[in-house]
Amino acid sequence: MRKVIMPISALHIDDPRAPFKAHEEAMRLEAQLSGERFYLTGRPCRRGHLSPRRVINTSCIACEPLLVSHSPVNIRIYQARWNSNNPEKIRALQRKWRINNKERRILRDRAWRAANPDKIKQQRSAYAAANRDKLCIKEHNRRAKKLAGGIHTAEEIKALASKQHFRCANPNCRTSIKRHRHIDHIIPLSRGGLNSISNIQLLCPSCNLRKSAKDPFVWAQQQGRLL
Numbered sequence: 001m002r003k004v005i006m007p008i009s010a011l012h013i014d015d016p017r018a019p020f021k022a023h024e025e026a027m028r029l030e031a032q033l034s035g036e037r038f039y040l041t042g043r044p045c046r047r048g049h050l051s052p053r054r055v056i057n058t059s060c061i062a063c064e065p066l067l068v069s070h071s072p073v074n075i076r077i078y079q080a081r082w083n084s085n086n087p088e089k090i091r092a093l094q095r096k097w098r099i100n101n102k103e104r105r106i107l108r109d110r111a112w113r114a115a116n117p118d119k120i121k122q123q124r125s126a127y128a129a130a131n132r133d134k135l136c137i138k139e140h141n142r143r144a145k146k147l148a149g150g151i152h153t154a155e156e157i158k159a160l161a162s163k164q165h166f167r168c169a170n171p172n173c174r175t176s177i178k179r180h181r182h183i184d185h186i187i188p189l190s191r192g193g194l195n196s197i198s199n200i201q202l203l204c205p206s207c208n209l210r211k212s213a214k215d216p217f218v219w220a221q222q223q224g225r226l227l
Helices: 018-033 064-069 072-085 087-100 102-115 117-130 132-146 154-163 205-211 216-222
Strands: 182-185 200-203
Touching (some): 102 117, 132 154, 154 200, 200 205
Antiparallel strands (some): 182 200
Protein backbone atom coordinates (compact mmCIF):
# COMPACT_ATOMS: atom_id res chain seq x y z
CA MET A 1 0.00 0.00 0.00
CA ARG A 2 1.41 3.40 -0.97
CA LYS A 3 1.86 5.93 1.81
CA VAL A 4 -0.13 9.07 1.11
CA ILE A 5 1.26 12.20 2.75
CA MET A 6 -1.59 14.50 3.57
CA PRO A 7 -1.02 18.26 3.37
CA ILE A 8 -1.17 20.30 6.52
CA SER A 9 -4.53 21.79 5.58
CA ALA A 10 -6.06 18.32 5.28
CA LEU A 11 -5.51 17.43 8.94
CA HIS A 12 -8.76 17.03 10.86
CA ILE A 13 -9.43 20.04 13.01
CA ASP A 14 -10.75 17.87 15.90
CA ASP A 15 -7.53 15.81 16.06
CA PRO A 16 -5.66 16.89 19.25
CA ARG A 17 -2.37 15.92 17.58
CA ALA A 18 -3.03 18.16 14.60
CA PRO A 19 -0.80 21.06 15.77
CA PHE A 20 2.12 18.68 16.43
CA LYS A 21 1.68 16.95 13.08
CA ALA A 22 1.53 20.27 11.31
CA HIS A 23 4.70 21.46 13.04
CA GLU A 24 6.57 18.20 12.24
CA GLU A 25 5.46 18.28 8.63
CA ALA A 26 6.61 21.89 8.33
CA MET A 27 10.01 21.06 9.80
CA ARG A 28 10.38 18.13 7.45
CA LEU A 29 9.39 20.24 4.42
CA GLU A 30 11.85 22.94 5.40
CA ALA A 31 14.69 20.40 5.76
CA GLN A 32 13.77 18.82 2.43
CA LEU A 33 13.81 22.16 0.62
CA SER A 34 17.19 23.06 2.11
CA GLY A 35 18.69 19.69 1.10
CA GLU A 36 19.10 18.35 4.63
CA ARG A 37 18.92 14.63 5.38
CA PHE A 38 17.69 14.99 8.96
CA TYR A 39 15.32 17.23 10.87
CA LEU A 40 14.29 17.74 14.52
CA THR A 41 10.71 17.69 15.74
CA GLY A 42 11.23 18.47 19.43
CA ARG A 43 8.88 15.61 20.31
CA PRO A 44 9.96 12.08 21.37
CA CYS A 45 9.24 9.15 19.11
CA ARG A 46 7.05 6.26 20.21
CA ARG A 47 10.07 4.67 21.92
CA GLY A 48 10.87 7.89 23.80
CA HIS A 49 13.90 9.05 21.79
CA LEU A 50 14.50 12.77 21.29
CA SER A 51 16.62 12.14 18.22
CA PRO A 52 16.72 13.52 14.67
CA ARG A 53 14.39 12.01 12.07
CA ARG A 54 15.22 11.10 8.51
CA VAL A 55 13.67 13.35 5.90
CA ILE A 56 13.12 10.49 3.46
CA ASN A 57 10.93 8.33 5.74
CA THR A 58 10.56 10.21 9.08
CA SER A 59 12.27 7.32 10.95
CA CYS A 60 14.01 7.99 14.27
CA ILE A 61 17.81 7.67 14.15
CA ALA A 62 17.98 6.12 17.63
CA CYS A 63 15.44 3.45 16.67
CA GLU A 64 17.30 2.23 13.59
CA PRO A 65 19.76 -0.08 15.44
CA LEU A 66 16.80 -1.75 17.10
CA LEU A 67 15.13 -2.29 13.74
CA VAL A 68 18.35 -3.65 12.19
CA SER A 69 18.71 -6.13 15.07
CA HIS A 70 15.39 -7.65 13.97
CA SER A 71 16.43 -8.04 10.35
CA PRO A 72 15.99 -11.50 8.74
CA VAL A 73 19.77 -12.07 8.68
CA ASN A 74 20.18 -11.30 12.40
CA ILE A 75 17.15 -13.42 13.24
CA ARG A 76 18.70 -16.40 11.42
CA ILE A 77 22.00 -15.86 13.27
CA TYR A 78 20.15 -15.72 16.60
CA GLN A 79 18.18 -18.88 15.78
CA ALA A 80 21.35 -20.76 14.77
CA ARG A 81 23.06 -19.69 18.02
CA TRP A 82 20.01 -20.73 20.07
CA ASN A 83 19.83 -24.11 18.31
CA SER A 84 23.51 -24.83 19.00
CA ASN A 85 23.08 -23.92 22.69
CA ASN A 86 19.89 -25.95 23.19
CA PRO A 87 20.31 -29.36 21.48
CA GLU A 88 18.16 -31.17 24.06
CA LYS A 89 15.25 -28.77 23.56
CA ILE A 90 15.58 -29.11 19.78
CA ARG A 91 15.48 -32.91 20.01
CA ALA A 92 12.46 -32.75 22.33
CA LEU A 93 10.61 -30.42 19.94
CA GLN A 94 11.48 -32.62 16.95
CA ARG A 95 10.34 -35.74 18.82
CA LYS A 96 7.06 -34.07 19.75
CA TRP A 97 6.52 -32.97 16.14
CA ARG A 98 7.17 -36.49 14.83
CA ILE A 99 4.68 -37.96 17.28
CA ASN A 100 1.98 -35.40 16.46
CA ASN A 101 2.56 -35.48 12.69
CA LYS A 102 3.23 -39.14 11.96
CA GLU A 103 1.20 -39.33 8.73
CA ARG A 104 2.53 -36.01 7.48
CA ARG A 105 6.12 -37.10 8.20
CA ILE A 106 5.65 -40.38 6.33
CA LEU A 107 4.24 -38.61 3.28
CA ARG A 108 6.99 -35.98 3.35
CA ASP A 109 9.77 -38.56 3.67
CA ARG A 110 8.26 -40.68 0.92
CA ALA A 111 8.05 -37.69 -1.43
CA TRP A 112 11.67 -36.70 -0.64
CA ARG A 113 12.95 -40.23 -1.31
CA ALA A 114 11.09 -40.37 -4.61
CA ALA A 115 12.59 -37.03 -5.67
CA ASN A 116 16.17 -37.74 -4.50
CA PRO A 117 17.17 -41.35 -5.39
CA ASP A 118 20.77 -40.36 -6.16
CA LYS A 119 21.23 -38.66 -2.79
CA ILE A 120 19.88 -41.74 -1.02
CA LYS A 121 22.37 -43.99 -2.83
CA GLN A 122 25.23 -41.65 -1.93
CA GLN A 123 24.17 -41.52 1.73
CA ARG A 124 23.87 -45.31 1.94
CA SER A 125 27.24 -45.82 0.27
CA ALA A 126 28.91 -43.30 2.59
CA TYR A 127 27.30 -44.88 5.67
CA ALA A 128 28.28 -48.40 4.56
CA ALA A 129 31.90 -47.32 3.98
CA ALA A 130 32.10 -45.67 7.41
CA ASN A 131 30.19 -48.37 9.37
CA ARG A 132 31.16 -51.74 7.94
CA ASP A 133 31.38 -53.39 11.35
CA LYS A 134 27.92 -52.12 12.36
CA LEU A 135 26.30 -53.41 9.16
CA CYS A 136 28.05 -56.76 9.51
CA ILE A 137 26.93 -57.05 13.14
CA LYS A 138 23.37 -56.16 12.16
CA GLU A 139 23.34 -58.91 9.54
CA HIS A 140 24.81 -61.46 11.97
CA ASN A 141 22.24 -60.59 14.62
CA ARG A 142 19.46 -60.91 12.06
CA ARG A 143 20.64 -64.35 10.98
CA ALA A 144 21.19 -65.43 14.56
CA LYS A 145 17.53 -64.80 15.41
CA LYS A 146 16.58 -67.45 12.87
CA LEU A 147 19.36 -69.92 13.63
CA ALA A 148 21.08 -70.00 17.00
CA GLY A 149 20.52 -66.80 18.99
CA GLY A 150 22.85 -64.46 20.81
CA ILE A 151 23.97 -60.93 19.96
CA HIS A 152 27.14 -58.85 20.00
CA THR A 153 27.81 -55.13 19.72
CA ALA A 154 30.20 -52.83 17.86
CA GLU A 155 31.95 -51.97 21.15
CA GLU A 156 32.67 -55.66 21.77
CA ILE A 157 34.11 -56.00 18.26
CA LYS A 158 36.41 -53.01 18.85
CA ALA A 159 37.57 -54.51 22.15
CA LEU A 160 38.21 -57.86 20.44
CA ALA A 161 40.23 -56.18 17.67
CA SER A 162 42.38 -54.49 20.30
CA LYS A 163 42.76 -57.80 22.16
CA GLN A 164 44.00 -59.43 18.93
CA HIS A 165 46.42 -56.48 18.49
CA PHE A 166 44.66 -55.74 15.19
CA ARG A 167 46.00 -58.95 13.65
CA CYS A 168 44.21 -61.83 11.95
CA ALA A 169 43.24 -64.58 14.45
CA ASN A 170 44.73 -67.24 12.17
CA PRO A 171 48.21 -67.88 13.67
CA ASN A 172 49.55 -68.80 10.25
CA CYS A 173 48.50 -65.41 8.84
CA ARG A 174 48.60 -62.59 11.41
CA THR A 175 47.84 -60.01 8.72
CA SER A 176 46.88 -56.51 9.90
CA ILE A 177 43.11 -56.04 10.21
CA LYS A 178 43.10 -52.33 11.04
CA ARG A 179 41.55 -51.34 7.70
CA HIS A 180 39.82 -54.52 6.51
CA ARG A 181 38.53 -57.31 8.70
CA HIS A 182 35.78 -59.91 8.70
CA ILE A 183 33.78 -61.01 11.71
CA ASP A 184 33.95 -64.81 11.82
CA HIS A 185 31.96 -67.25 13.96
CA ILE A 186 34.35 -69.87 15.32
CA ILE A 187 31.51 -72.38 15.25
CA PRO A 188 29.38 -71.28 12.26
CA LEU A 189 25.78 -70.27 12.86
CA SER A 190 24.68 -72.94 10.40
CA ARG A 191 26.34 -75.54 12.67
CA GLY A 192 24.65 -74.34 15.84
CA GLY A 193 27.18 -71.74 16.95
CA LEU A 194 26.07 -68.76 19.01
CA ASN A 195 26.22 -65.16 17.87
CA SER A 196 27.76 -63.98 21.16
CA ILE A 197 31.22 -62.43 21.36
CA SER A 198 32.63 -65.64 22.91
CA ASN A 199 32.09 -67.42 19.57
CA ILE A 200 33.62 -64.68 17.42
CA GLN A 201 37.10 -64.08 16.05
CA LEU A 202 38.36 -61.47 13.63
CA LEU A 203 40.01 -62.70 10.45
CA CYS A 204 41.44 -61.00 7.42
CA PRO A 205 39.14 -61.19 4.36
CA SER A 206 41.28 -63.88 2.71
CA CYS A 207 41.24 -66.24 5.70
CA ASN A 208 37.55 -65.76 6.36
CA LEU A 209 36.63 -66.53 2.74
CA ARG A 210 38.75 -69.70 2.82
CA LYS A 211 37.31 -70.78 6.17
CA SER A 212 33.69 -70.13 5.10
CA ALA A 213 31.32 -72.27 7.23
CA LYS A 214 33.77 -75.06 7.96
CA ASP A 215 33.92 -76.87 11.27
CA PRO A 216 36.61 -75.25 13.46
CA PHE A 217 38.47 -78.56 13.85
CA VAL A 218 38.51 -79.12 10.10
CA TRP A 219 39.78 -75.58 9.59
CA ALA A 220 42.50 -76.08 12.22
CA GLN A 221 43.62 -79.30 10.53
CA GLN A 222 43.86 -77.55 7.17
CA GLN A 223 46.07 -74.91 8.79
CA GLY A 224 48.31 -77.60 10.26
CA ARG A 225 47.37 -76.83 13.84
CA LEU A 226 45.85 -80.26 14.54
CA LEU A 227 47.16 -83.67 13.52
